[in-house]
Amino acid sequence: MKSPAATLAVRLALAAAALPVLMGAGGSEDLDPRTQIGPNPALPEARQFLLPPMHLPSVVPWKSGETPKVGADLRVEAFATGLQNPRSIYVLPNGDVLVVESRSPGIEPIRRPKNIVMSWIESRVTSGATSTGGNRITLLRDSHGSGKPEVRTVFLDHLYSPFGVALVGNDLYVADTDAILRFPYAPGETRITDPGTVLTPLPGGPIDHHWTKSLLASEDGTKLYVGVGSNSNITENGIGAERERAAIWEVDRATGAHRIFASGLRNPNGLSWEPQSHALWAVVNERDELGPDLVPDYMTSVKDGAFYGWPYSYFGQHVDPRVMPQRPDLVAKAIVPDYALSSHVAPLGMVFDAAGEGMPARFRGGAFVGEHGSWDRQVFNGYKVVFVPFGGGKPNGMAEDVVTGFLDDGGHAHGRPVGLALDRTGALLIADDIGNTVWRVHAAPQAADAR
Amino acid sequence: MTRDEFEATAPMIDHPVFLILVSFPIACFSGALATDIAYARTADFIWTDFSDWLLLVGIAFGALAAIAGLIQLATTRRVLGRQPIWPFAIGSALVLILAFLDNLVHTHDAWTSVVPTGLALSAVTVAAMFVTVVLGSAYGRRYSVVVKRPERVL
DSSP: OOOHHHHHHHHHHHHHHHHHHHTTOOGGGSOOGGGGEESSOOOOOOOOOSSOOOOOOEEOOOOTTOOOEEOTTEEEEEEEOSOSSEEEEEEOTTSOEEEEEOOOOOOOOOOSHHHHHHHHHHHHHOSSSSOOOOOEEEEEEOTTSSSOOSEEEEEEOSOSSOOEEEEETTEEEEEOSSEEEEEEOOTTOOOOOOOOEEEEEOOOTTTOSSOOOEEEEOTTSSEEEEEEOOSSSSSTTOGGGGTTOSEEEEEETTTOOEEEEEEOOSSEEEEEEOTTTOOEEEEEOOOOSSOTTOSEEEEEEOOTTOBOOTTTEETTTEEOTTOSSOOHHHHHHOOOOSEEEEETOOEEEEEEOSSOOSSOGGGTTOEEEEEOOOSSSSSOOOOEEEEEOEETTEEOSOOEEEEEOSBOTTSEESOOEEEEEEOTTSOEEEEETTTTEEEEEEEOHHHHHHO | OOHHHHHTTSOSSOOHHHHHHHHHHHHHHHHHHHHHHHHHHHOOHHHHHHHHHHHHHHHHHHHHHHHHHHHHHHHOOSOOOSSOSHHHHHHHHHHHHHHHHHHHHHTSOGGGGTTTHHHHHHHHHHHHHHHHHHHHHHHHHHHHHHHTSHHHHO
């Protein structure tokens, strides 16, 4: 785009990137993110800046042989490279790994000058926002559990910004950004050519600000749960654009009918069953532009019928002044989420290590969280996979960094973790969208022996 | 008085390009105040989106007008009148700075992009703009009066 308005907007964006330091919004004022991890995060006063603090990483591809960093008791290798914006991973019962390669629908209209700046930032720090390719699912088969798949096929093609996958019996469900599709699947299949049928339309366009639709089948297979993100940061596109969004839907698998299972969840992803309590858990991206340390993203159990605050409030009754008209009746009902992950880490994937087979024993029963990272603070936060220990169905300790090095010390992003899964050996698989790689992390041999 | 002499007595910043350009910030900043008031009364986001564009377009054309005005001043070798140009120049710069700050406040999302700071800045911008326009027209008038007797000036 070369219109004068666009050129001016880009100049504004450059000034915005340089000016926060001059305006005293520098890194020294940021809280230690660790004070915002856990059930009772520190919540500073909301602040709105003339130019919000931000810091854009420059994207530098992984060099050959370069990998993320793990601790001494772990090993990390590339499971597959050369993918097209891999965003989520699903492991089929026979061990085949489905990698969902997706790109943003890119239909958010330019309603105001800020949209031009934001889409430019987005295109700078992601690989898939404007590119072609992707929108398909690649199958990887690693029969020997060696970490080197011997089969790689395009399993499903011509999807529309897909994200979630769930298999129930022989029905494979894929959550495109605008619909849940059902495909017939036969075990061992490496390619589906059936065009599929729509089970339930989902809120896609217009706008489609948060477009990833996370998907999870109930343990008895009768229901599907779908994460539907909000259509804005904080209702700047009008409350009318948020109908049935910022919610987790419960879809009846037989009829396709849906109801709102829980609401007030700005962008819920990583839907998972907690292995001990069998409760539904999600990771949620909270709102931006209230300062570098607001609002902490979180993971939470999701209760039937509950309201978690968005857009009217956060972490219970902290009212967001940007939403008008306000809704004190809903704010009063808002539930405090279970466990904050700290601000602007952008969690997009989660997996519970129920069996603890392929990873060191200390991870058994807890959750891994893929933190995509963002640019909404001066000091980077996220860009890593963390582990949250669980006991008795609740988090019971401090989060621990498990896989780092996606961002180097010079502020270059080589990769950004998104969706997570465990393969059939129990190793952790990480979809790295700008690195176009799936990483496989497993216990180092001596650690495995020590168990 | 010959016709040539009369034309030499016209105010300094009267070039049609300047007059066209400067009409944009006058209309746009006034419009942004109106759409901000509409947003404050309705909370309908369409009005704050209008304000964003009006402020941006007003600033862009205001900057172009400033450049055109400076070029005309620099390339016109006539002597200035007694009324100095700098109150108008400083006022114009102040209006553009206020509108720019206003535009930054308007990049916030939803209600607080307008209420209260954005709306206040839009009102201050418009007030400063009208004072500046008065200063500018006074400058033109005084100068016209003076240059009708060029021998006194020179």
